[in-house]
Amino acid sequence: MLKRAVLLLAPWFAIVAAWYAIAYSGFVNEALIPTPLAVATRFWELLTQARLPLDIWMSTQRVFLGVAAGITLAVPVGFVLGWYRQIRSFIDPLINFFRALPPIALIPLVVVYFGIGEFAKVVILFYASFFAGVIVMYEGIAQISPIYVRVAKTLGATDWEIFRKVIIPLTVPHMLTALRVALGVAWATLVASELIAAQQGLGALIQNASSFFQLDIIYVGIICIGFIALAMDIAIRAFTRRLVSWQDRIA
Amino acid sequence: MKRPARISFENVALEFPGKNGPVKVVDNVSYEIGNGEFVSIIGPSGCGKTTMMNMVAGFLQPTSGRVLVDGKPVKGPGPDRGVIFQEYGVFPWLTVRENIAFGLTLSASKKPKAERDEICNRYMKLMGLGDFADAYPKMLSGGMRQRLAIARAYAVKPQFLLMDEPFGALDAQTRAHMQDLLLQALQTEGKTVMLITHSVEEAVYMSSRIVVMTARPTRIREIIEVPFSYPRDPSLHEDPLFGQLRSRVRSLVMREYAAQARQTHETTD
Ligand SMILES: Nc1ncnc2c1ncn2[C@@H]1O[C@H](COP(=O)(O)OP(=O)(O)O)[C@@H](O)[C@H]1O
Ligand SMILES: [Mg+2]
Numbered sequence: 001m002l003k004r005a006v007l008l009l010a011p012w013f014a015i016v017a018a019w020y021a022i023a024y025s026g027f028v029n030e031a032l033i034p035t036p037l038a039v040a041t042r043f044w045e046l047l048t049q050a051r052l053p054l055d056i057w058m059s060t061q062r063v064f065l066g067v068a069a070g071i072t073l074a075v076p077v078g079f080v081l082g083w084y085r086q087i088r089s090f091i092d093p094l095i096n097f098f099r100a101l102p103p104i105a106l107i108p109l110v111v112v113y114f115g116i117g118e119f120a121k122v123v124i125l126f127y128a129s130f131f132a133g134v135i136v137m138y139e140g141i142a143q144i145s146p147i148y149v150r151v152a153k154t155l156g157a158t159d160w161e162i163f164r165k166v167i168i169p170l171t172v173p174h175m176l177t178a179l180r181v182a183l184g185v186a187w188a189t190l191v192a193s194e195l196i197a198a199q200q201g202l203g204a205l206i207q208n209a210s211s212f213f214q215l216d217i218i219y220v221g222i223i224c225i226g227f228i229a230l231a232m233d234i235a236i237r238a239f240t241r242r243l244v245s246w247q248d249r250i251a
Numbered sequence: 252m253k254r255p256a257r258i259s260f261e262n263v264a265l266e267f268p269g270k271n272g273p274v275k276v277v278d279n280v281s282y283e284i285g286n287g288e289f290v291s292i293i294g295p296s297g298c299g300k301t302t303m304m305n306m307v308a309g310f311l312q313p314t315s316g317r318v319l320v321d322g323k324p325v326k327g328p329g330p331d332r333g334v335i336f337q338e339y340g341v342f343p344w345l346t347v348r349e350n351i352a353f354g355l356t357l358s359a360s361k362k363p364k365a366e367r368d369e370i371c372n373r374y375m376k377l378m379g380l381g382d383f384a385d386a387y388p389k390m391l392s393g394g395m396r397q398r399l400a401i402a403r404a405y406a407v408k409p410q411f412l413l414m415d416e417p418f419g420a421l422d423a424q425t426r427a428h429m430q431d432l433l434l435q436a437l438q439t440e441g442k443t444v445m446l447i448t449h450s451v452e453e454a455v456y457m458s459s460r461i462v463v464m465t466a467r468p469t470r471i472r473e474i475i476e477v478p479f480s481y482p483r484d485p486s487l488h489e490d491p492l493f494g495q496l497r498s499r500v501r502s503l504v505m506r507e508y509a510a511q512a513r514q515t516h517e518t519t520d
Binding site: 145147148150151152153154155156157158161165166169170244245246247248 | 308309310327328329330332333334336338340342343344345353354356357358359360387388389400403404407
């Protein structure tokens, strides 16, 4: 238990140590590398005296809405593409075409069509999470062995029973993986989405700080995004382990 | 004494679409399986045994001729015909108990909870799975998974058992144990059985009749009656008559393998 904790924390300490080493090495201009302590102090300040909680709240909310919408669409679409291979061969290039477009390149169009409000930001996150989710989903579904459906048929299952009692349970693990991947991608796209005239949010915080060259605040913003994304990933994984403990390996 | 036919093949042929036109896999096969018979189908691999079983199971329709179960052409799969696949097909997301109960939760054979439990307990016991009631299949060995698949098929009380090389993936000891377990289960609850196997030993030990198939397109090479009565005992393997029968079936099967090898040779030349 203790050994595990040490192993888990060691790389983080290594990063902090390397960070200090670079800051104090003299190779880099000190103004360009705030020390971890300076960043931590600034973090505490922003958290207690300024708007960091609001930024976190706004960003989290956008990610949630974008991912919720993206996954809601990605699950049925991914399912159909995975299940009906004939359709997939037509749609596959299309999906890869859209997935390859960086969300940041779409911002001008999103602004034209959806304005500069909350909705436009969520649209960007929706876009990113949908395409990430749909691919995970259909790759997973396409790998489901047809034997389970055949077995269910020989036991007398109707089509509806097959769907409810065989296909849904087999789909759940892939839904959870799609959700995980979509959340990761959405957090990675957050800063881009908040390029659209955001006043609040971690992306907005980073951009404002960059206009004033406040490097410590930029670091605070980046680290917050990383840790929130990590926390959500851990939570979904724990949930997955409980919900689909029957799986041989849990991704 | 002629028993009424439960499964009949009437001039059955089946073609699969291939790159250069249709490929004939089953060619004019006719035979009957009577009530309570245990028929093994044996023949070179790739000859069309699984294809024949799939027509009885209802997954494939003959191109010509008819496959009848109790006098009616097979339309599709159904719970009257239990199917055991080589790759088991146990549901990994259900526990042992839930796997066995699966068929009993379907509208076709729905049973109340108490009765389901009772049926599960009975077949867990019969198949030696009692200690694993709440385990998921990932915890089970290959032999146990196949026992689970058999228990699950038994739970809906099929009149037929169709088995496609069910023990092919098991080691020799487990295989022998499974053969006895299955014969024992059939002793308690008789069924009409169609077993596809690669093993001459298994066919002679278990069946009342053996159908030897030719290389593709498959036809019936010979039908061999197995004279031993049930219940069968493992000591049968040592019986001289058993040995003679085994040699006879083996030489028939080997000849078909040789024929197949020649065919492959010709087509690749
Ligand atoms: N769905 C299919 N489409 C085309 N060819 C098939 C199909 N299923 C089986 N075959 C071919 O039919 C032949 C017989 O297959 P099968 O019945 O599985 O043989 P086996 O006797 O080994 O069980 C094989 O040559 C196989 O390649
Ligand atoms: Mg086969």
